[in-house]
Amino acid sequence: MFSEGSHLPPPVHYWQDHRGLGSPLAVISRHVRKHSLPLPDRAVAELAARTGLLESTVRRAAEYYRSMAAREDHPPLMVCQGTACRLAGSGKLRESLEKRKLSCHGVACLGYCDAAPALLDERDAAYTGDAASEFDEHRGFSQSILGHPLPRMESLSATPLILPRLLQGGAATLKEALSMGVYEGLRSALQQPGQVMLDLMTASGLSGSQGRVAPRWHTCAATDAVDRYVIGHAHAGTSGAVVDRLLLERDPHSVLEGLALAARAVGASHGILFIPADYPQALQQTEAAIREATAANLLGRNILRSHWSFQVSLFPGAARCAGGEATTLIDAIETLRGQARPQPPAPEVAGLHRLPTLVEPLETLVQLGTLAKDGSEAWTAQGTAECPGTRVFCLNQGFAQPGLVEVPHGHNLRDLIENWAGGGAMGSPLEALILGGLGGSLLGPGEWDFPLCPSRMTASGLRLGNGSLVAIAQTADLRDVLSHFLEYMDGESCGKCTPCRLGPAGIVSLAARYERLARVDRKPRDATRARRDLETLFHTMELGSLCSFGQDLPGPMRRFIDLFWDRIFTKTS
């Protein structure tokens, strides 16, 4: 081990920038998007020379991005397979595109839930809603990345904490960001020791989907280690990540400032932004922002002539990463495999490269600038006692008025659905709601009367998840929704632990058995047993899975089956 006080250069990891050219992995992922695998030796050698990585690492990285690789050197269309898009008919869209001999690649979520369905063409321009449904492969060169209209956005809080800059149209460049006061928080935090930021965090009671964030920061800061990491992650691979995409595309400097402030608070010297490689525009904007901020000495060595240095690396994640579970992200960064790791130790104690690692969603990070600049009053003044502050919800296009809304914690869900979003699209009543992604909560119409407060929800067995709200209309194909649940879990599971890896397949085979038995209707006892077996399986998945992804997903799925059992199975027979 490196001895204390050693002046050795710290080891340089492959995901770090070796040559001052930005993320070496971004270079490789972009190359893979445009070329088919396996890459020829010459391409590998060139990429190795460009990025400063070993050839074997280049090969491994290219393999990691396999799912987005071009076919016969032609980049495929990326069709969103998120829940919102699925309900909006992305399955049929994909079928029709493939019928037209267009190569398609299904993506966990492109982040356009409010305007589903969505697809990206081979130049990575986004097409949503009708534009996607009527996608014409012979179209001219029209869409530009920021040309895509912003969704409806509103704050029901007088002092929005997450969306303030997006509500003003965003601040993609450093100049715009500075004019909106970004980096002022960092400037003032640099005048004070990191402990001040940590105290501010505690005072504010800033909360994420699991409740208050500060305790984890304290653990991370208190752990004895030579260095620490901070990872900011977009909700990789989970449906409903609209706000993450928008923050990265239009407010990247707030994200960077937040990352630096979190690092300042816990004493980390390195930050990593884990951004799904499926968000090419977000990736590009963030990369540009890092470059601008580094050039302006807002990141990098001796920030603003202080004694504090902080480096940010960009990690384009191949999406589909156990719903963004923290240890999975860490494993992806460390080994390019993305497999869940056993806890304890928690990432705050021993995470990336066995060093204490803070993993925070972007929504938490973007609040930190304001916190450092203006203090904690804005948090304590709103929200609930357990969870001060606000939360952004993204309502999908199944509502009459979809969009993003920032509300103080504790806001009533039914009010949000009925008054802000105007109920179901076209006035049709809703069958159910999926709150917080597929691993969140499934709520029937009678279950909407509760305050949206993470702590109180956890107490009553509900999960806030990533804050997305997806409406299931009465016209929805419930069998397809169940298939979506199963396909999502199967397609997202890292495959490490048996219950999560094989559970969905087990459910399929049990359901098929039940259906067969129910149809012939000879042995009702066997059918009962099949249903009991299904219950055992859910139980095993919930209790036996390694990480929160496998533990959380069966809940809503079971609830869904319980609610709609008859309509899924018997009616169709």
Add this chain to the structure above:
Amino acid sequence: MPAVDHTPLPSLALINGRELTVSPGETILQAARRLGIDIPTLCHHDRLSPEGGCRMCVVKCAGHPRPLAACHTPLEPGMEILTHHREVERIRKTLLTLQLTTAGESGLEPGVIREGRFTELLVSHGFSLPRRTPPPVKTDTSHPYLRWQPSACVSCRLCLNTCEQIAGHFVFGMEKLGAASRLTIDGKAGFNGGACSSCGACVDVCPTGAISDRDREKPRNRRETNPAPPVETVCGYCGTGCRMIVHTDKRGDVGHIDGVPNAAVNHGDLCVKGRFAHGWHHAFDRLRRPMLRSGAAFSAVPWDQATALVASRFQEIAAASGPDSIAALVSGRTSNEAAYLMQKFMRGVIGTNNIDSCSRLCHSASELALSWMLGSGSASACFDDIELAGCLLVFGTNPTESHPILGARLKQAALHGVPLIVVDPRRTDLSDFATLHLPVKPGTNVSLINILCRLVLEAYGETTAAQVGAPGLEFEAWRDFALSLPVPEASAITGVQERDLRLAARIIADSAPLLTLYGAGVTQHVRGTAGVIALANLALLTRGLGQPGGGLLPLRGQNNVQGVSDMGAMPDHFTGYQPIRSADTGTRVAETLGFNLPGKAGLTVTELPDAILAGNVRALWVMGENPLRSLPDTAKTRRAFEKLEFLVVQETILTETGKLAHILLPAAAGFEIEGTFTNAERRIQRVRPAVEAPGEARPDWIIISQVARACGAHWHYLGPEDVMREVGRATPETHGGVSYQRLEQSPDGLQWPCPDPAHPGTKRLHSGGFAPGKGRFVPIDYEPSPDHHRQDYPILLITGRALEHHNSGGMTLRTPNQDLPTAQGLALHPHDAARLLLVDGDEATVESAQGSLRVRVRISNRQLPGTAFLSIHDGSRPANRLVSALPDPDSMTPQYKAVAIKISR
């Protein structure tokens, strides 16, 4: 104030109602095992970090809403664990049911799973064994040893984790997600793809037989009935000395080989050679009967006649030309006992010191320089220091190929953050894991080490330097010499950038203790001894000698090359490095062994060809060596050997040298003998016969004894044990306490010095300081090699080993190793190749002052520009034809590592 008892109460937990004390960091699984409670696991392995994937080890814990995985959850005070609660049993059964019923998605075919850990789990959970079905896909048998049957894979990742966390290779991967996730082997390339070193560690851990090997997949009739119990012995390849278990098959042949779990050296691991390359023991061309030359052909003769003939011819020649006209060569493959008897025969029966071993060709420089400087010619450190080192300097050796088990341990140390500096002209596998790689120009080691010494001295500053320089060590003179060396000049000589030199020195200065592992890249040079002296200076400067995690560790090439030297198979030393010239040695030999030691030092093997050609040596006994392949300047060596009047070759197979013999004596091989081997860390370990020698082949010690008796000596050894007892008497300082009885009791052997039966052996030399007059600094300056700066031969050739083959390939080329993808041919840097207009695969002529070869060119950017590499195993292109016979004047080791050549199309 009353006295308060501050001793904390022991923190207790309950497992299945039984109380136990919690020890920090211990997992529930480990704690349960302590109580003898068995928690089922599938993906867990004690030597790997907890995987947590199979979830079979879930246990119920009171107060916890969900069950805990025992393999990765630490036991905490107050926990109440139930390991076999109904709820967790139901989860376990559901998990096994899932494995068995989702075959369509997971690709697992239960009927293909071989009996083993997985089927045991099925049985213990009340499942009936799946009916055996033929595999839906054919087993992949494209690799010479490893077998892959995907439909038996349960995705436990034991192979993957073993490969990464122990073997240090990164062969396996997982592709896709969910039920579709599958194990990948080297991407899509399979075991033949190049990433796999074929060590077979994955086979050991596979619970279902999805990964298996050729030996385990042998037809049932050969595998199942096992007539003899498996035998524990020591590997016969490199100097690591891995302990192994040899299982025999029904015919009595070697069936399969496992590593001995918990063995001190290898912890149960083996490499491709040790685990798989045993087929040569049963090669059809093993020598089975003594053969006498008549004209160009050989004819079989009875043993009596053979030994009588050897004895009478030796006696004749000795009588005619004196005992010094006879010489003997001992191989590093023979046992300590055989080597001892051979030198005793030459000295006591024939009366000459003309005895040498292949150590002359590799580490004589170490023996000479280290004994001169430090008082002992062998490794000061032990292998366990690799994990304890503050900084690892790997100098002129490629351990992942030549000493794979040590290579793996080094790689793991580097992966765990120990700074690793690799000095090698080639970018070796290990250098990819190194903190720093210094691509030194061949033959300039002395300059590189000296300048490192200077820079470390500077980094230390006055205070530390003052601590190093105790009076009487001649430190000041050496320091002045080192500080006078200019850095830019050294950088120009060695071809290593100044910046890298400074960084290396800083790493060394900052991260004590320094452990230096070096190999033939240091010693096989004209200035080899100087290189070792310089390394010893660096070791003295960094004060690691004798400290845990520090010191010098020369890596020995053959299983017993250390022991052969220990046994006195050297022309100037008796056993235990007792100098021939010393009167004490003579007295002791006369007293304990009853003969007078010849006073004149004998000939080294390097001097032998000239001595034969000059007519000074007329008869030669070669035991287990193949000098025609291993000595430099093959043409001259052949001329000399052809001139010999009487050449006895005692061998297991017919080698190039054997073809020139007048009489061939069939010897028993490594798995057929009783004895001891001493590895590179001075560890004496027991070797036991696992299979019978073919035909009339006999162990070396018996052959030598019989020849000695035929010469009239009164040798009556009861067995190798008896010989070792005599070694102890003749060498009490180092081997006095070594006996077979003790070696049986401590299966990991004894590390000499072990002077008396109560002594535990010595892990590290010099831990109590140096012998009087030793441990001094010696200024030694760089001198260019005669092969440098030759206009006519501009490229420097390095010769060496390949992973798959051992030295000249005599053994490994008689096994399926010959089918392994070995990097063949002359490796050249792309720039050199381009200049010579050569492309990959071209045939080219390589010429040196000694001779020429036609070889295929392999272009490799791992090569330093201006250098080339050629492996020595290929008998059709013997690399040594090119090597100059001009040796290091001190150690008489030839310069195999820097041969001036030119290449033409």
